[in-house]
Amino acid sequence: MARIKPFTAIRPAKDKVPFVASRSYEDYSNLEREAILRYNPFSFLHIVNPGYRYHKEISGSERFGLVRNRYLEFLEAGILVRDPEPALYVYALEKEGFSCTGIFCATDSADYAQNRIKKHENTIASREQLFASYLDHVGFNVEPVLMTYPDDDRVTVLIKGITQQHPDLFFTSPDRVTHRLWQVNDPETISDLVAAFGDIPHLYIADGHHRSASSLLLAEGKKAENPKHTGEEPYNFFMSYLIPESQVRISGFSRLVKDLNGWDKEALLFKLDSLFMIDNRGSEPYLPALKHHFSMYLDGDFYSLVLRNTAYDNNDPLESLDAHILYNKVLRPLLGIEDLRNDDRIDYDYSPHAAIQMKSKVDQGGYAIGFHLRAVQMEELKRIADNDLVMPPKSTYIEPKLRSGLTIYEF
Structure with a gap:
């Protein structure tokens, strides 16, 4: 049974959230990226593309170091702010024809290693190593792994109670997607959610196989360097967004x-x-x-x-x-x-x-x-994962596609 854990998130200052949050880097055309980088100094794209300041492409460990520098600059400038205490974060996304509500949380890389978090795609070792090195250099995780779980009445009731309250964050992005986020820091509610997920046998990766595998590599490397390793250090966990399988949209x-x-x-x-x-x-x-x-x-x-x-x-x-x-x-x-x-x-x-x-x-x-x-059906995806098989490449296009910068996990 996979476990979830609250974490102390770094988030955009409330007055800057719509300007900071960005789609994945590859999702923009070259013209869109150029316009955002030129006219929006708060965009998270400045962190993931630190070479823009120097009008050059930068790669490898040099780029990783500059990503870390830009991130620290955003913190020092108050563009990003560290929450005072650990929390879970309920996040709802809505656009024409699609909506979902799930939870940002920390998930355990040991659960991935022990197949309590199940996969349906192969990963490429060189990409795992590259991204593990990136994580080690920058010290944070900004792109959550999208995971799904069988619809569960206990979780549904708990989330419904949370979303009936006024959200901590509410905005509509230029692509007409509405975003709502609720910070859950009540100890009893956190305990109830952790217990409810503790009774769900498996989580299934919908999108983010390389991120999961790289997080495990990072954890194993950090464990080898730490003679006092306990398994509870932040590097043992990675950020995920969990939604019920009925809310996942799979296209081909x-x-x-x-x-x-x-x-x-x-x-x-x-x-x-x-x-x-x-x-x-x-x-x-x-x-x-x-x-x-x-x-x-x-x-x-x-x-x-x-x-x-x-x-x-x-x-x-x-x-x-x-x-x-x-x-x-x-x-x-x-x-x-x-x-x-x-x-x-x-x-x-x-x-x-x-x-x-x-x-x-x-x-x-x-x-x-x-x-x-x-399109592949959810039961087909789960059947592949449950039998430790993998699908051919590009078998699924899975939504939601999540923003970078709404919540950041540090380790």
């Missing part, structure tokens, strides 16, 4: 392949016919709504591909996963894509308008063919 990525690996259209369709029931839907955009149904866009037409029952093992969590089926039956044997992470012939694209976007990218000539899958 399109797969776009640059060529047909030597096949012509008719020959490829003939090969696919042995595995799928194929229906040419013409130019009308089509997205699949059912498991084992696939959308394919090729040479100006959308096709629905319905997997034949003999083509998969429904009792195997991985073999019955659509992303794995597409790789195992089409991308690898027919289109020659062996390495889904590193082959430069395949790209992945997320869009709220997936069919139109896929059509546009293929029609522009950069790609020969596109595929889209029904």
